[in-house]
Amino acid sequence: MRIYNLFPLLAGPLKDWKPHLERAADLGFDWVFVNPIQQPGKSGSLYSIRDYFAINTALLDPASTQTAEEQMRDIVRYASELGLSMMVDLVINHCAYDSRLLQDHPKWFVREGGKIAHPHCLHEGHLVVWEDLARFDFGTSEREPLIRFCKEVIDYLAGLGFRGFRCDAAYQIPQSVWSRLMNDTRRDRPDTVFAAETLGCSADQTKETARAGFDYIFNSSKWWDFSSPWLMEQYHLTRDTSPSISFPESHDTPRLAADSQGNQDLMKQRYLFAALFSAGVMMPMGYEYGFARPLHVVNTRPSDWEETPIDLTDFIRSVNQIKASHDVFQEESLTEVLPHPNPGVLVLWKAAPRSGREALLVLNKDPWNRQTFHTEDLYQYVQSPPPLTDVSPEWPMSFLPTPFVYELPPGVGRVLVSA
Numbered sequence: 001m002r003i004y005n006l007f008p009l010l011a012g013p014l015k016d017w018k019p020h021l022e023r024a025a026d027l028g029f030d031w032v033f034v035n036p037i038q039q040p041g042k043s044g045s046l047y048s049i050r051d052y053f054a055i056n057t058a059l060l061d062p063a064s065t066q067t068a069e070e071q072m073r074d075i076v077r078y079a080s081e082l083g084l085s086m087m088v089d090l091v092i093n094h095c096a097y098d099s100r101l102l103q104d105h106p107k108w109f110v111r112e113g114g115k116i117a118h119p120h121c122l123h124e125g126h127l128v129v130w131e132d133l134a135r136f137d138f139g140t141s142e143r144e145p146l147i148r149f150c151k152e153v154i155d156y157l158a159g160l161g162f163r164g165f166r167c168d169a170a171y172q173i174p175q176s177v178w179s180r181l182m183n184d185t186r187r188d189r190p191d192t193v194f195a196a197e198t199l200g201c202s203a204d205q206t207k208e209t210a211r212a213g214f215d216y217i218f219n220s221s222k223w224w225d226f227s228s229p230w231l232m233e234q235y236h237l238t239r240d241t242s243p244s245i246s247f248p249e250s251h252d253t254p255r256l257a258a259d260s261q262g263n264q265d266l267m268k269q270r271y272l273f274a275a276l277f278s279a280g281v282m283m284p285m286g287y288e289y290g291f292a293r294p295l296h297v298v299n300t301r302p303s304d305w306e307e308t309p310i311d312l313t314d315f316i317r318s319v320n321q322i323k324a325s326h327d328v329f330q331e332e333s334l335t336e337v338l339p340h341p342n343p344g345v346l347v348l349w350k351a352a353p354r355s356g357r358e359a360l361l362v363l364n365k366d367p368w369n370r371q372t373f374h375t376e377d378l379y380q381y382v383q384s385p386p387p388l389t390d391v392s393p394e395w396p397m398s399f400l401p402t403p404f405v406y407e408l409p410p411g412v413g414r415v416l417v418s419a
Contacts, residue, residue, distance in 0.1 A: 001193075001216065002275075002320050003087065003282035004029040007251055007295045008037060008059055009046065010285060012302035014075045015061045020285060021075075025082040027313060028320030032079055033087040033166055033282060035251060035297070037072065041096025043132035046297045047089075047168065050096040052153045069160060076161030087164030087193065088157055092150045093172045094119050094133040102134055107142040108149075110135045121200075138177050147177060154185055163192060170196035171209045178212035195245060195280075199252075203234040210242035219244040221277050222253065222270070226346045226365040232337060235278075239332040245280035246273075249287060251295040257310065258292035266367035268315050269411030272393065275319045276329050276361055276415065277348075288312050318393035326391070326417050328352040328359045338381055344371035345408065349381055358382045358418040367411035376403045384418035391415050 004024035011020050024032055037059060041050035055068035064071055076086045095101055101108065102116055110117040120129040136146060154165065170178065178194075185192050195216040198206040210217050217238060224231040238244065248270035249256045260266045267290060275281040284295060290310030293300075323329045333350040340347045348361040360381055364371045375381070378388060378400055390397040392415045406414065 001031050001195075001245065001280035001282075002029045002323060003031040003033050003245065003280065004084075005033045005035070005251065005282055005284040007285055007300065008035055008056070009297070009300040010295060010302060010304060012059075013061055014059050014071050015064075016302070017075050018078060021079050021082055021084060023288075023313075025084055027288065027317050028324060029283075030083065030324075031085050031087055031164065033164075034089070036089045036091055041098045041132060043096070044298045045132060047091055048096040048130075048132045049091055050099045052095070052149075053156055072160045080161070085163045085193075086161060087166055087195070088162045089168055090154065090157070090165040091168045092136065092153060093169045094130075094135045097132050097134045099134070105142065105145070105149075107140050108136055108146045109140075110137040138174050147180060150177075151181055151184055154181060158185070158189055158192065163189075164195065165193070166195050166197055167214070168197050170212075170214070171198050171201045171205050175208060175212040178209070178214070182213045196242075203237045206234070207238050207241050210238060214242050216280055217242045217244050218282075219246055219278055221246040221274060222248060222250070226273075226363070227343075232335070235332075235335060239335075243279035243332045245282050246275070246278045247282045247284075248274045249284060250282070251284055251297070255292050255294055256287070257290040257308075258294075260367070262290055262292070262308075262310065263367055263411075264290065264310055264312065265409070265411035267310075267312060269363065269367050269413065271312070271316060272319055272413050272415075273361070273363060275323050276350075276359075277335070279331050281323065283316070288316055315393055322391050322393060322415060326357065326359065327355050328357045328417065333359075340373070340375075342371055342373065344369075345373050347373075347381065351383075356384075358384045360388070360416040361413055362406075362408070362416070363413035364408035364411055369410055371408050372405065373408055373414075374403070374405045378402065378404050378416070382418060387419055388416040389419065391417055 006020050011017050036046040038049045039051040039054040039056050041048045060068050079086050117135050118129050118131050119133050119135045182194050193215045196209050196214040198217050290308045291306045293304050328350050333352050336349045338347040338349050344366050346363040346365050350359045362373050
């Protein structure tokens, strides 16, 4: 999956989505993920849903004679004509605190101190409470009606044309509930894709969640320093259970352009690694232009669209083409970090179990300075016979000499694949 995250508050009304969908298709993405589209509560947060069976009025054209659902189906249909499948956020771990569900079904919710509980977490040692949210209780005596309600939500969104679901905070819902919802959905719609959002939980929790039958999970490669062992340990723990999706940034993280003071070499490096590390990749809108303003689930508006001197579209298109053309980058391949005397260089080996194809990613970890990669024989890193082919997104080499010496510009990676 090559996923473009269309953030609805930045894209604006549905009638204005077409240029964004056209750009996503032109960049070589094959899926578009949209954050929650349902009517939010009074906090205005996309993730605080008040009415699960109504479209967010901020996305609708008040001058249109079509119903809200017809407007949504039209834009999903347009995406399909461009070769794009649509995925939407599925938020069933909580709802808005001002939803009628609290009055109509009070037993559906966790209670603390006699009151319906707010979700909370510890962040940097501080308790964070989302007071606009009410937490569903899947251990309640009303479990069956609650599960049926969740299935109705899935059916509603699927009826709008969405073929995939990013399941928000999936690890907070019992595995048995997910298994039932996914099995029931796939009976009628066997090609439906479910991706579990599992960030913030342990590798064991991730693996346990994935076992419910998810098609994909999200991994934490965005935070890897290219050296510490934790990412590869997590990858190998979950690789056989479910393929994963990487991302260079998301709507929940600061913009990479802001963190790096607009370092385009770093932005390229992180997208290249995310796209080639795991089976799937996701990129939020604006990354291609180096947007610095964060995507805010309440306050972002179309007026936050930025005019920048950055344009990574050619690079992203090339990387997506590499991913689409080589199966070793389309599955959870066997992956190992290989030793190299220069600690500033990452040598990542990948092998596709089904086809046996191999690949090497030789990446300059340093986005500010050049690093030298030297080896007496490139073929010591692979089991395949010559030749290796350089398919790098920038400056591919038609000839790979022995010995091989290459001065890697800041953040640049060489991508080599077996015949």
